Amino acid sequence: MPQTDSLVAPRVPGTLFTPAFDRFFRTHERVMWNFSSIPFEKIDLSLITEDDINALRAAMLVESHNPVYTRVLLDYFRMDHEMAAFVVTWSYEEMKHYGVLRTYLEATGLVDLVDLERELNETRAGPWGDIESQFTVAQSFSYTMLQEELTGLFYQKFARRTKEPVLRNILTLVGKDEFRHCQWYLYKAKQVLSRNRHAREEVEDLLLRFEMPGPSFIQEYGKHGYAMLKVAPPDANSFRQVMARVGELTGRTHWGKLATDPIYVRKLREEWGMEPREVLSLP
Ligand SMILES: [Fe+2]
Ligand SMILES: [Fe+2]
Structure with a gap:
């Protein structure tokens, strides 16, 4: 630390x-x-x-x-x-x-x-x-x-x-x-x-x-x-809840920036099987 x-x-x-x-x-x-x-x-x-x-x-x-x-x-x-x-x-x-x-x-x-x-x-x-x-x-x-x-x-x-x-x-x-x-x-x-x-x-x-890393101690x-x-299992509601928390931390402008970032969008589609347009609507 x-x-x-x-x-x-x-x-x-x-x-x-x-x-x-x-x-x-x-x-x-x-x-x-x-x-x-x-x-x-x-x-x-x-x-x-x-x-x-x-x-x-x-x-x-x-x-x-x-x-x-x-x-x-x-x-x-x-x-x-x-x-x-x-x-x-x-x-x-x-x-x-x-x-x-x-x-x-x-x-x-x-x-x-x-x-x-x-x-x-x-x-x-x-x-x-x-x-x-x-x-x-x-x-x-x-x-x-x-x-x-x-x-x-x-x-x-x-x-x-x-x-x-x-x-x-x-x-x-x-x-x-x-x-x-x-x-x-x-x-x-x-x-x-x-x-x-x-x-x-x-x-x-x-x-x-x-x-979310797999804890190395296990x-x-x-x-x-x-x-x-x-x-x-992860779903769109959980994702929205987490993104709302991120918005509380960084502010709405920055939230929008993060929410439309290509890395997130790709991760959503490929790893989480979620459609970005559906889950990235502002909370
Ligand atoms: Fe805790
Ligand atoms: Fe705990």
Whole structure:
């Protein structure tokens, strides 16, 4: 991760570190869900499909890498009291995602626990940050914003698809957390954009090249990535939602520029099977 200008905001008495973090943390306390309230004993095994289990396992593996990236981020942001406090709170919520998905998976009795343990150990030992460490701060916040948005969309779609009520409830709760995380990174990315005139070009460059990478820390990501796509395939609505978020970050003029870029248009047709005219109408 790059070293750049400090983003530390001035102190406002009576707020928790900064007004923005104060709002984020108060919302976190108001909407946080309790692990203890999840009725794992009420899982209806007759409603779970193999696709549910495979996608759940894949998502859980991604979430399980939490301590590795938390360590990197805390080290980087240690002098920035707002971001350090955010990372700790965020990490707590991401730990709950990993924990609740793993607990559900084990509670179904449908996975081999020894094999699961082995896969989790391999994942936890895998690297993080090969791509992220190349980014500027503006790119890093924008990239994470998009990842959180796409992750939120994944959980939202998966929740609508599954027939098992306990799983649907868990996925809905986790998805809401991811959308809140996205909002935070949107705020941080906007903050950098307002302070650094070069940042807009950096962000545009990132957005044009953005791909959801197969996490390098997961063995067999091809298999797990497919399992997640199967329960939450990309569609025009998700694309519009992501582009609307990009518009919030870069402004409508720049949104239009990105939305009509030949790279995007080609990617839409060839990789996503979407017709640009249909999905690129302004949100
Ligand atoms: Fe998460
Ligand atoms: Fe998240």
